[in-house]
Amino acid sequence: xxxxxxxxxxxxxxxxxxxxxxxxxxxxxxxxxxxxxxxxxxxxxxxxxxxxxxxxxxxxxxxxxxxxxxxxxxxxxxxxxxxxxxxxxxxxxxxxxxxxxxxxxxxxxxxxxxxxxxxxxxxxxxxxxxxxxxxxxxxxxxxxxxxxxxxxxxxxxxxxxxxxxxxxxxxxxxxxxxxxxxxxxxxxxxxxxxxxxxxxxxxxxxxxxxxxxxxxxxxxxxxxxxxxxxxxxxxxxxxxxxxxxxxxxxxxxxxxxxxxxxxxxxxxxxxxxxxxxxxxxxxxxxxxxxxxxxxxxxxxxxxxxxxxxxxxxxxxxxxxxxxxxxxxxxxxxxxxxxxxxxxxxxxxxxxxxxxxxxxxxxxxxxxxxxxxxxxxxxxxxxxxxxxxxxxxxxxxxxxxxxxxxxxxxxxxxxxxxxxxxxxxxxxxxxxxxxxxxxxxxxxxxxxxxxxxxxxxxxxxxxxxxxxxxxxxxxxxxxxxxxxxxxxxxxxxxxxxxxxxxxxxxxxxx
Ligand code: NAD
Numbered sequence: 001x002x003x004x005x006x007x008x009x010x011x012x013x014x015x016x017x018x019x020x021x022x023x024x025x026x027x028x029x030x031x032x033x034x035x036x037x038x039x040x041x042x043x044x045x046x047x048x049x050x051x052x053x054x055x056x057x058x059x060x061x062x063x064x065x066x067x068x069x070x071x072x073x074x075x076x077x078x079x080x081x082x083x084x085x086x087x088x089x090x091x092x093x094x095x096x097x098x099x100x101x102x103x104x105x106x107x108x109x110x111x112x113x114x115x116x117x118x119x120x121x122x123x124x125x126x127x128x129x130x131x132x133x134x135x136x137x138x139x140x141x142x143x144x145x146x147x148x149x150x151x152x153x154x155x156x157x158x159x160x161x162x163x164x165x166x167x168x169x170x171x172x173x174x175x176x177x178x179x180x181x182x183x184x185x186x187x188x189x190x191x192x193x194x195x196x197x198x199x200x201x202x203x204x205x206x207x208x209x210x211x212x213x214x215x216x217x218x219x220x221x222x223x224x225x226x227x228x229x230x231x232x233x234x235x236x237x238x239x240x241x242x243x244x245x246x247x248x249x250x251x252x253x254x255x256x257x258x259x260x261x262x263x264x265x266x267x268x269x270x271x272x273x274x275x276x277x278x279x280x281x282x283x284x285x286x287x288x289x290x291x292x293x294x295x296x297x298x299x300x301x302x303x304x305x306x307x308x309x310x311x312x313x314x315x316x317x318x319x320x321x322x323x324x325x326x327x328x329x330x331x332x333x334x335x336x337x338x339x340x341x342x343x344x345x346x347x348x349x350x351x352x353x354x355x356x357x358x359x360x361x362x363x364x365x366x367x368x369x370x371x372x373x374x375x376x377x378x379x380x381x382x383x384x385x386x387x388x389x390x391x392x393x394x395x396x397x398x399x400x401x402x403x404x405x406x407x408x409x410x411x412x413x414x415x416x417x418x419x420x421x422x423x424x425x426x427x428x429x430x431x432x433x434x435x436x437x438x439x440x441x442x443x444x445x446x447x448x449x450x451x452x453x454x455x456x457x458x459x460x461x462x463x464x465x466x467x468x469x470x471x472x473x474x475x476x477x478x479x480x481x482x483x484x485x486x487x488x489x490x491x492x493x494x495x496x497x498x499x500x501x502x503x504x505x506x507x508x509x
Contacts, residue, residue: 041376065213078128083204085121117169124173142497151179153235156228164190262473266425269302276430288456290382294401345378348400425468428452
């Protein structure tokens with residue numbers, strides 16, 4: 001199915017300009033960066049890319065702001081984030097429009113992304129009164145041991161195109177209440193939503209009397225990111241994107257003993273056992289695999305199905321895949337919007353050609369759509385591929401809606417297949433057998449940072465920590481105690497005994 005006609009690039013340009021104006025941003029055109037839309041694949045605006053001088057100025061201003069911000073009481077810092085959350089609520093529709101125009105998300109997913117930003121603001125405001133340290137029992141009389149948490153400094157946030165705003169907010173809301181400042185280098189593919197977010201945060205800062213420079217935005221490509229990666233004034237580099245990017249960033253930050261928080265690629269799988277409720281599993285699988293046109297880090301890419309139910313499940317998935325409405329993401333009936341670019345489509349086709357050469361069989365989907373209406377855009381049918389084994393192409397992350405289906409006979413075999421990929425982000429099992437579910441969640445089960453039961457791999461909520469193991473980079477963001485990555489701890493020994501007592505019974509003088 002193809003949903004209604006696509007808007008024209010002129011319509012989208014006017015729409016983006018209106019949304020930005022409603023938020024308070026006037027587009028100032030410049031050189032170096034193209035704002036474009038995957039809906040038509042065409043250029044919207046030229047924007048100015050940050051120069052080395054801009055980056056230097058941002059680093060210096062961020063440092064000055066930090067000197068004030070670090071001693072502002074944390075609950076007062078929370079007021080800035082609370083105001084940001086209010087502004088995000090007020091402008092939710094316009095922000096979601098920008099996400100659709102720049103990242104191609106369907107309307108409900110774009111609104112969901114902004115909701116996630118609101119949720120992390122609420123979470124961070126609560127956190128601003130809960131940055132707890134511990135008191136530790138001292139072995140010495142009249143002594144107290146305490147752990148205190150202090151702000152780190154400037155946090156460099158480097159973000160990917162597919163969650164162009166939410167990933168920024170996960171980092172920024174938490175970093176700000178922790179007393180850090182933020183310098184954001186968004187994806188070069190999504191500058192407009194970045195301008196909008198930066199504007200709202202700056203407005204919130206003005207309204208609550210916080211230093212404006214607690215947040216700086218640097219638009220540009222990878223070179224701008226590299227400057228942040230190498231600069232010792234950036235205490236923490238929080239980088240979200242491909243494993244390729246993380247492999248470059250991680251060692252460079254480590255070489256200067258900086259801290260990094262890496263949120264990289266996934267190759268997520270679900271195991272479907274014979275007892276699974278297929279009425280629940282089928283829509284969960286289709287959303288996880290085809291939603292966001294397969295462009296979530298948590299997208300379901302591998303389905304590991306028990307041999308006894310494989311034919312039934314495949315038949316139901318094939319039927320669901322052939323009915324997916326593909327096209328204009330502003331149309332409420334559309335479920336699959338465009339890929340970000342024709343380059344992504346080429347990568348998808350390359351992976352499909354390789355897997356077919358290795359014996360894989362396409363069961364449904366895989367055709368390009370709307371090529372005549374929008375030759376520069378990349379609309380495609382999500383694709384279901386049956387494979388006999390997890391070959392090299394299956395073990396890679398192809399950032400497109402390809403779901404590989406492989407069968408298993410024993411749960412041990414399924415878990416071994418599940419873990420036999422370099423990445424370790426998200427995972428799930430569909431089962432009504434509690435023992436199987438518990439084994440999957442145990443130390444001998446999924447090796448991922450996210451392990452779910454009877455729900456797909458994508459669509460995490462704020463509250464739990466988000467991140468993954470192995471080639472996914474090991475970072476944790478957003479919930480639980482992920483805030484500790486944005487602070488440094490100090491251990492304090494306080495002697496109120498009036499005597500000098502050395503630890504471990506050491507005597508001296
Ligand atoms: P990408 O790696 O191409 O770019 C991500 C960001 O890194 C961009 O801002 C880019 O300019 C910057 N960058 C690239 N190379 C750099 C370098 N050497 N030094 C500094 N900065 C550099 O990723 P993308 O195509 O925008 O996003 C898709 C990828 O991101 C997928 O692999 C996806 O799984 C991953 N992702 C992961 C998470 C997560 O939380 N684990 C979330 C979203 C996306």
